[in-house]
Amino acid sequence: MKVARLTALLLCAASIGTAAAQNYPQRPVRLVVPYAPGGSADIAARLVSEAWARSLGGTIVVENRAGAGGNIGVDAVAKAVADGYTIGLQTVSLAINPGLFPRMPYDTLKDLAPIGMVASSQHVLVVNNNVSATNLQELIAAAKAAPGKLTYGSAGNGSTFHMSAELFKSVANVAIVHVPYRGGGPALVDTIAGQVDMSFPVISAAQQHVQGGKLKALAVTGPRRSAQLPNVPTAAEAGLPGYAFETWFMVFAPAGTPRPVIDKLNAALNTALASPATRERMVREGFEPTPTTPEAARQRLEKEMPVWARLIKQRGITAE
Numbered sequence: 001m002k003v004a005r006l007t008a009l010l011l012c013a014a015s016i017g018t019a020a021a022q023n024y025p026q027r028p029v030r031l032v033v034p035y036a037p038g039g040s041a042d043i044a045a046r047l048v049s050e051a052w053a054r055s056l057g058g059t060i061v062v063e064n065r066a067g068a069g070g071n072i073g074v075d076a077v078a079k080a081v082a083d084g085y086t087i088g089l090q091t092v093s094l095a096i097n098p099g100l101f102p103r104m105p106y107d108t109l110k111d112l113a114p115i116g117m118v119a120s121s122q123h124v125l126v127v128n129n130n131v132s133a134t135n136l137q138e139l140i141a142a143a144k145a146a147p148g149k150l151t152y153g154s155a156g157n158g159s160t161f162h163m164s165a166e167l168f169k170s171v172a173n174v175a176i177v178h179v180p181y182r183g184g185g186p187a188l189v190d191t192i193a194g195q196v197d198m199s200f201p202v203i204s205a206a207q208q209h210v211q212g213g214k215l216k217a218l219a220v221t222g223p224r225r226s227a228q229l230p231n232v233p234t235a236a237e238a239g240l241p242g243y244a245f246e247t248w249f250m251v252f253a254p255a256g257t258p259r260p261v262i263d264k265l266n267a268a269l270n271t272a273l274a275s276p277a278t279r280e281r282m283v284r285e286g287f288e289p290t291p292t293t294p295e296a297a298r299q300r301l302e303k304e305m306p307v308w309a310r311l312i313k314q315r316g317i318t319a320e
Contacts, residue, residue, distance in 0.1 A: 021260030024084055025058035031251075032088040034073025036066045040202055044119055044249045045089045047282050051272035056265065069097055069158050069319060071105055078106035082256035084265065087115065089251045092160060095301055099309030100158045100319050108305065111255050114297035116266045118249040118273070119287040122222035123164045124229060126206050126215040127198045128191055136218045136238035139198075143174035151177045153187030153196040158319050161187065163308070164200040164221055164245040166315050168235075171243040191215065202247060203228050204286030221245040228286055248290065250297055266294055 033045045045062050053060040065073035070093045080086035098108050106112070125136070131150075133139035143150050154161035157180050169176055179196050181187040184205060191199040192214050199206075200221065207228050209215045219235040220226050223244050235243040251269065253262060270291040272278055279289050292300075311317075 021258060021264045024261050024264060025056060027085060028059040028061050029053070029056070029084065030086045031060050031062050032073045032077050032086065033062055033064050034066060034070035034088065034090055035064065037064050040121060040204070040247065041070075041089060041091050041249060043285060044121075044282075044287055047285060047287065048118055048269070048272055048278060051275050051278040052269050055271040056268035069093060069101070071097060071101065074112070075105040077252065078111040078254055080254050082113075082254040082258075084253060084257055084261035087251055087253045087265065088112075089118065089249060091250075092163075092246075092248050092304070093158070094250055094252075095304040096158065096160075096163055096308045096312070098305055099312040100317065108301065109298075112252045113255050113257050113262055114294050114301065115251045115253055115262055116269050116294055116297050117290045117292040117300070118251055118269070119282055119289050120222070120246040120248045121287050122203050122220050122226050122246055123160065123200045124203050124206050124210070124220045124226070124232065125168070125198060125200055125218045125235070126191060126210065127218060128194050128215060129213075130194045131197050131216070133218065134216065136233075136235065136240060139218055140172050140174060140240070143172070143176055147175035148177055150198065151179050151196040152198045152200065153179045153181055153191050154199070155184035155187055156180050156182060158317065159184070160202075160245075160247045161200050162317070163311075166317060167245055167311060168200070168221075168240075168243055170311060170315065172240055200245075202286060207286070226286075227283060248300070249287075250301075252297075262294055 031045055033042050035041045049060045049062055065076055070090055074088055074090055077086055077088035098104055133142055152165050161184055184201055187199050188201050190196050203226050210217045217232045219238045220232050273289040273291045282289055
């Protein structure tokens, strides 16, 4: 009798979830971005939200809730009602932060249900015109010849600028001093001015300065060349195999969100990302659409979290 009752309850729950998905959405969906307006996560969310909402048959409203390296906004999603009406978009920091912050307000794998990947975005290693190096090998040689002399600016401790640079230092086995800023913009301004020697910004932020001759781009950080800077080699092409870094963007719901709702959100998202108009807009802004299944998104988290935790521990990186 107990087995029969349990089976009946499970079937009932499944049918409720299916019915909920069929009627979903009946009101606007809130898409929480855990950063201030104007950043890469906010831009990615706004680029995809209109086409996503249209494919979903509803309305998606982007809401910015910044703070604590993105943890405040993600925590708001984790603690929201699991009905599909509050979802979030976060960068690779979703995998980085558990190793960076000693006390997390949520458990990434237990409290969140990945919906899918949205896009990836490369960074680029740029140096100012006072730096004599004209290619990556010359820069590495200069760093090894004078450990601790060269400096790089980042958007702050634990930022993607910071992590891409620390990964570079680890793979290249060089000592370059970190200078954290309150945002990527000030770091890039001081790189151009010569206050710091280099930076690792997203390509979209550096493109105009590289093309205008204010910065020298030595390598892009992804596994392939960028359409925005097609003449700039990858790090592997420039002589540093084993180094690759991309900022990715993932959308997720609170754990316990009915699977049929997750599937409906995922299907609508992937349809939006496949739209030529959406893809063109995203590529123009430096984003490469990367549609996936919810399972593939979760697997990426599970794979990358321990990798970043090890690097953070090895390099002695802290959130402050």
